[in-house]
Amino acid sequence: MGLRSRPTRLSRRTTVAAPVVVGMLAGVLLLLPLGPDGVGGVVRIVVGLPFVLVLPGYVLSRAVLPGTGASCSVLQRVCWTLALDMALLVVSALLLNVLPNGLTGTSWVVLLLLVLPVAGVVAHVRERGPGRARTVLLSRAWWPTIQWPAPRRLLIAGATVAIAGAAIGLALVSATTQPSPGxxxxxxxxxxxxxxxxxxxxxxxxxxxxxxxxxxxxxxxxxxxxxxxxxxxxxxxxxxxxxxxxxxxxxxxxxxxxxxxxxxxxxxxxxx
Amino acid sequence: MTAAVADPDAQPATPSEVEPVPTTARPDDPRPWGHLPETSVLVVTGLLAVSLAYAGGRAGAGWWVDPVYWLGQLLLFVPPLLRILIGRRVTERECAGTAMVLGSAYFVAAWCYSPLEFKFIDELQNWRTTTDIVQNGHLFSYNDSLPISPMYPGLESVTAAVVVTTGLSVFVAGVVVMGLVRVVLTAGLYLFFRKVTSSARAAALASILFTAAPYYKSVLAKFIYGSMALPFLVLACYAAMSAITGPASRRRTMTGLAVVAIAVTVISHHLTSWFLTATLLVALLVFSYRGDRVGIRVLSGLSVTSGVLIGTWILAVAPTTPAYLSPALTDLTRGIAAALGGRSQQSDGGFVRAPLSEALPSYACVLVLAVGVALSALWVWRRHRSDPWIVVMTLAALGYLAVPVIRVLSDSGSEDAVRAQSYLFIAVAPVLSLCGLEYLRRAGRPRWLVSTGAVVATVVMIGGITSGWPPAWGRIPADHMVVDGYENAVDPQGVAAAYWVQASLPTGQRMAADDTNYTLMGPYGQQTMVSGTSGLYRTSTLTEADRAEIVADRVQYLVADRRLTQQLPAGGSYFPDDPMAFRYTSPLPLADLTKFDRVPGVARLFDSGDLVIYDLRSLDGAP
Structure with missing residues (x-):
């Protein structure tokens, strides 16, 4: 039995607004001339991946399926976040395709920068509907309590990550060093x-x-x-x-x- | 307190007889995730074993590679299976977590096969489409290596968005996107199965059984446009079901989500959207028979929407779709007609060419599933015929009985049947799981019966591997280039030659090549590959027939790979549309490939040792 801490609660305003604000900042950052290599390149990857593949979908899912627990489980939230994000990109590509600039990095970032606040406002309004949970994301509806796992559990989790990492590392190393005739x-x-x-x-x-x-x-x-x-x-x-x-x-x-x-x-x- | 993964819309239409799983976890529950951590350790150990076997294959290691590979596959599949089958108390979270861990592990295992570059032919074709979008900034560019691909740009659009915003390569972006696609597929399947079976345990078991589908461990994890569409087919069905069985207040929302999922499916892949429409129509028939007004209204709307979207897309964007798909249908109908007429056509005959060690589990898998589906249909008729969704799934699952027929009658029966199973398993898995678990429970869960069930499921998993992709000769990465070995045929020399062609020749030149170089020179080299030119490689002197073929097919360049003279083709054919396929008894004579050295008017443009590229444009009478 692990130590138990007080459950962390974040207001629904925070859990809708935070991804929108973070996404907007990320989008603005991506519009800067970061360059393809070095620190700029790393920033583009670290910021760009969640900006394109997660944040718009998450805010959209909050707009479409507000609430938690009885309204939308964690698994549903994960599933619809990613699915709606991909759907947004697929449909948006058709829209961007008719524009003269087409599907460039800038056009994608601008489009997602437009989607994020609109979806955020809709999500915020819908979260205020009757019967919605007052707290979300890290509320009791999601985690009974945030518990420190027992040492044995920590060990098992660590072993799982280590073994999976070893499998990935082995694949990379063996493929990189595979001998082939010059x-x-x-x-x-x-x-x-x-x-x-x-x-x-x-x-x-x-x-x-x-x-x-x-x-x-x-x-x-x-x-x-x-x-x-x-x-x-x-x-x-x-x-x-x-x-x-x-x-x-x-x-x-x-x-x-x-x-x-x-x-x-x-x-x-x-x-x- | 609400369970973290409980499906809030779950309303069991027919109370399942499967052992109930607590959908809520008590606050003081010391193990809300059950034995998922222990199961996960075993699963990733299996993943490590598979990766080790792949590494051994690349290093040319000996006898231990195959046993380690199979040990890995057993460790991946059996522990989750046993836990879900045997566990007395499995929580909702453990069920969902098991499905997610297994789905993710199989994806990583598939990536471990080729962790540095795309090698599978379909991946290369979709790589070309994505690269064109990135370079041109627009959709629907012509892709000569797979002309239908740019017309269904779902996967490529998402990947291109990642590439241009992050600067990642198409390969890395593609792997990231496909990883997320796998998450959506696994979560969507679990949620859908959960709703169909009204049981977390049955949903988890169905998710595990789905991983036994022949293409699940390879093709469905690859950068292929159809792999992107499949999760949206599942989500469309799940949302439709939620709209019908869920609270009325969410009907519009879930119907809207179903429409979105249908739209993405239609944009992403032709065949998957057709399967989706067929599924919705079957469901509509069942709900009409029952007189369920809500169901009829929702399903008729979604069916019409799906049909209209497909029709609109074909008319406006992809008019060549029917022509692209018609050969497979024509082939099948011709096979059926021949069979009815007492004749037989040339068929690849399913597993006939596989060694006995591969054929036995493959046949056993088909037999087990066919019998299981038939028995489950009877079980559903007796106990669940009042549940429309279980009836819909059972009707779809009965489609599996057509698989052996397709295998025997279709000219390319193996591939068609295996492709169909990716869709059919969505129905087969929950039906078998539900009926199997109910039968076990009614029989008192005797240990011998549970063990038998586990063994049978494992046979299905093994049969899925032996009848799926890659075949036995390509299951482990090789330490050398394998002629006609698909992914094992892609080597640095071939890739470098294709990039030289891209940099040095104008795009769209008509080029003849063997199977492997055909798959490389199209996507990487950006050339128009000409199939049906195997005759050019089968004579030791350039004959008049060869000249006539060069003129008729307007062949401008020809690739000669000398490795064709050193190995028999692993896949059975040296060339695309090879009339000698599966009939080669010795490698090609060297003189057949070097004859162009002796032909006046033929320039030898490029030489990298094994690969030589000839320029035929100055040949007398050549285009």
Whole structure:
């Protein structure tokens, strides 16, 4: 038997207004130029996920299904919060689609910023209806009492989280470190219009996804022309590109050699 | 005091004979959640075992991988099952909590299969649609890899909203959205089952049984537009039922919620919305037969709404839907006609190609469910025929009896039958649970009978895995690229080649490829993939027939994957629309794939070792 504390009560005004205010602040924050990386990127994720996927749905669910306990259970609240949120996004997408700007980040944020206060007002009004519970969210209707779990329960809960975390971590680590044979790409892509007209130049490129830094040599052999050669090393994930002249009336062959191996590692060619 | 998870609208039309579960928890109840914590530990241990098996597969580990995988599946399924079946005192919270824990654990297990990227073909297709929305800022762009997908943009709209507001990748955003979809599905199913059965224990058992559906553990957790629609089908039914059986003061609200759920279903997935309409019509028939005015009014309104929305959507947005779905129907009707005429058509025959260890539980699962549904129908007729919702569910559950027929008669019977079960299990699970629990209670819950019930349910779960997706050869992630191995065929070299195509070639070029590269070059490469070109890969020299095929199909580029010369296809076919499917006895000869090296006028554009891309545009007579 754990320790028992006094139940926490929040007024219905708080439990409707708080998500609206938090959502509005989150929306305004998302309108700022936070940038895609660094702290700004993290803020966008931490703030953006509840702003898009939870808060509008929660306020909508409070507007549609006011009250708690006998009016709407926790499971129903969770279910309808997420469902109404997704429904809002699906239907709103059709609306945003007809606007010139379409479904951009700004248009989504502005739309949700409009929905939140409107739904909040409706929820507030409906919560005042007859027979509604005076307190919600953390009232007795939701939690009999907020109890400190017994140590054994805490241990079990901790074990559950730890084991689930281990499963997730194992999946991530094993997939990230999964060995796969290294490879390199060689291409010779004619430039210009995509017709069958003979090209004058072509883009020659090498991309390495080998297991380590490798030394490469590329030879280009246009028919009847002197051979051009380039040597370079590439780290895994790096690429090398070169524009080369290719005669339109003859085949040009490009060969890729890896290390000191005299056998061509890759080969490509144009057609005359 | 009101229980945290009690369904306030629960009004048992017919008093259930299932052991009553206390719907309220006393303030001094020391265990309001019952044994849920202990059950959860066992469930996540099962999850860990499955993840360990997947890790072992990726590392090329040996014999222990399969046993650990099956141990994990048993730990996931059996402890919650036993607790709900055997537990003398299970609270409402424990029942709901068990359903939620199990549903979430199965979702994480599905994610563990491919935790870094989408690999399943349908996921890649929906990834393309989502990426187009993010890049273009508008819906309904053309997606050549699955043209119907942009016309049903429910899942993609939600995911795109997350991507553009948070900056997350489509993959991560998609996983987050699908995780929430799973929460809605699990909660919605529990609430719906709770209302149908008027019993928390039966609802929990039905939720557990639903996880045995063949696609539940994989496809329904994947980033696929149909997976988004299913929870809204359930919520539409739940809201409709609440509108009819709940207090009159909430009728409009619940009817409105049902309309919203119907609208999202219609926008999200064609087939699911058709199933939803069919369910509402069956319910309308039952309520009409009973003369229930409220039910008739609500259900007729919702049925008409659903039909009108579907019709409007098809006419205004998705006119190709009937043409997209008609092959499956034509295939089935042709199979039935052939059977009636004493003939048989080429069918994949359900499980015939599976090894015996897979076929036995699959057949046992079908047999158990078919017999169980039939017996339950008799039970419902004797004891619950006055309860319209149980009758509706039973009528829908009887649809399961068509599954073996579809398997045998349809040209692609396995896939069609398994797809149908995702919907049918919504009815099968509560009917079997209710009748099973009532029978156990009337029989005095003898230990041997409860044990038998648990074993039978476990057989259904195993059969769901063996007859579902992925098949045995793809159940564990492989340590190498598996030709025609679907998710196990997607490797870094193939993905990199597809991205090179996207960056280097104009979009929409007509390209021929094998099965795997077909699924990559379309969504990632943004090319128009041409099927039915397997003949180009089956001759050692370029024949006149090959040239004619290139001209007829206007093939501009061709992908040759040399791994096709090293392995037999795991899934039975090397190419889309492969006439040689399931008849290969040896890999393709190398000369058949390298012949283009020797053809004048063919440029060899790209070479990454196993993968070579040829430019056929300069070939004589080529497009």
């Amino acid at each position: 490879f390199s790409q060689l291409w010779l892509q004619p430039q210009g219009p995509t017709t069958t007209a003979a090209p004058e130049t072509a883009q020659l490129g090498v991309y390495s996804d080998e297991d380590a830094t490798r030394q490469f040599r590329v030879e280009v052999r246009p028919d009847g022309e002197p051979t051009q050669t380039w040597s370079f090393s590439l780290d895994p994930g790096d690429s090398w590109q070169q524009s080369v002249d290719v005669p339109g009336d003859a085949r040009t062959v490009a060969l890729l050699f890896r290390g000191s191996d005299p056998t061509p590692y890759r080969q490509v060619w144009t057609s005359p």
